[in-house]
Amino acid sequence: MNIMSQIPLMVDLSGQRAVVVGGGTVAARKVSALLEAGASITVIAPEASAFLREQAEQGMIDWCRKLFDPGDLNEAWVVVAATDSPEVNRRVAACVQPRQLVTVVDQPRFGNFHIPARLRRGRLVLAVSTMGASPVLAKKIRDELSERYDETWEAKLDQLYQERERIKRSGWSPEEKRKRLKGLVKGL
Ligand SMILES: C[C@@]1(CC(=O)O)c2cc3[nH]c(cc4nc(cc5[nH]c(cc(n2)[C@H]1CCC(=O)O)[C@@](C)(CC(=O)O)[C@@H]5CCC(=O)O)C(CC(=O)O)=C4CCC(=O)O)c(CCC(=O)O)c3CC(=O)O
Numbered sequence: 001m002n003i004m005s006q007i008p009l010m011v012d013l014s015g016q017r018a019v020v021v022g023g024g025t026v027a028a029r030k031v032s033a034l035l036e037a038g039a040s041i042t043v044i045a046p047e048a049s050a051f052l053r054e055q056a057e058q059g060m061i062d063w064c065r066k067l068f069d070p071g072d073l074n075e076a077w078v079v080v081a082a083t084d085s086p087e088v089n090r091r092v093a094a095c096v097q098p099r100q101l102v103t104v105v106d107q108p109r110f111g112n113f114h115i116p117a118r119l120r121r122g123r124l125v126l127a128v129s130t131m132g133a134s135p136v137l138a139k140k141i142r143d144e145l146s147e148r149y150d151e152t153w154e155a156k157l158d159q160l161y162q163e164r165e166r167i168k169r170s171g172w173s174p175e176e177k178r179k180r181l182k183g184l185v186k187g188l
């Protein structure tokens with residue numbers, strides 16, 4: 001697989017089963033992203049970081065305190081291979097079925113998706129990826145954008161959404177609607 005073939009998709013993962021193999025810092029970061037998405041997460045790892053143990057204690061995730069075996073992936077739609085062993089991560093990738101999504105944190109070429117650096121302002125979602133060239137640059141660009149698109153954008157987007165709905169439902173002609181829809185973002 002080639003990371004350069006990947007494109008951004010907005011996916012609804014709520015209630016979908018995600019299996020994260022590994023319980024360290026990197027696994028914890030991927031778990032945070034999947035929790036934000038509302039996925040049902042199972043972590044497979046003999047040891048887990050304080051963050052993950054806490055999430056497990058609070059019932060936010062399931063933690064199976066064990067080494068990986070292929071059966072762990074049976075119910076998963078999304079799989080994250082995040083152990084500190086390149087061999088294990090590679091084996092996880094080799095065990096996924098064609099319709100499963102997999103990301104491999106140390107060997108992106110074995111995965112078919114990755115999670116970009118993200119910024120969320122309500123309905124405005126910015127995602128930055130460098131396709132594995134430099135995650136730190138992705139983070140830097142995201143942080144730059146977070147100043148341009150500060151917290152006030154959440155309310156702006158809500159207002160735009162409502163105004164656009166009103167125009168869509170109005171009795172204006174199609175041309176007039178288009179003109180007004182374009183006009184909504186003038187000056188933003
Ligand atoms: C391909 C990808 C696959 C994936 O993991 O999804 C991947 C792969 C790898 N990352 C590595 C290292 C680091 N990754 C980060 C940080 C982030 N990495 C994220 C995504 C991605 N990382 C995907 C591509 C995204 C893109 O290119 O834009 C972010 C954006 C999103 C997230 O994780 O949520 C998150 C910032 C989140 C935020 O703050 O918002 C840091 C910095 C830090 O930790 O602060 C370092 C250390 C510095 C360095 O090494 O550059 C290594 C080497 C590992 C090793 O040393 O062995 C590999 C493997 C390789 O390069 O082969």
Ligand SMILES: NC(=O)C1=CN([C@@H]2O[C@H](COP(=O)(O)OP(=O)(O)OC[C@H]3O[C@@H](n4cnc5c(N)ncnc54)[C@H](O)[C@@H]3O)[C@@H](O)[C@H]2O)C=CC1
Binds near residue numbers: 021083085135
């Ligand atoms: N993609 C990314 O964003 C980044 C990736 N990395 C890579 O991520 C990998 C993991 O890094 P950390 O989380 O810092 O490691 P860590 O050492 O904190 O955690 C490793 C985890 O893997 C578990 N593990 C080991 N063998 C296992 C097995 N057979 N089955 C199940 N779990 C197993 C351990 O119990 C532990 O929980 C590193 O190899 C590094 O190359 C590092 C930084 C960023």
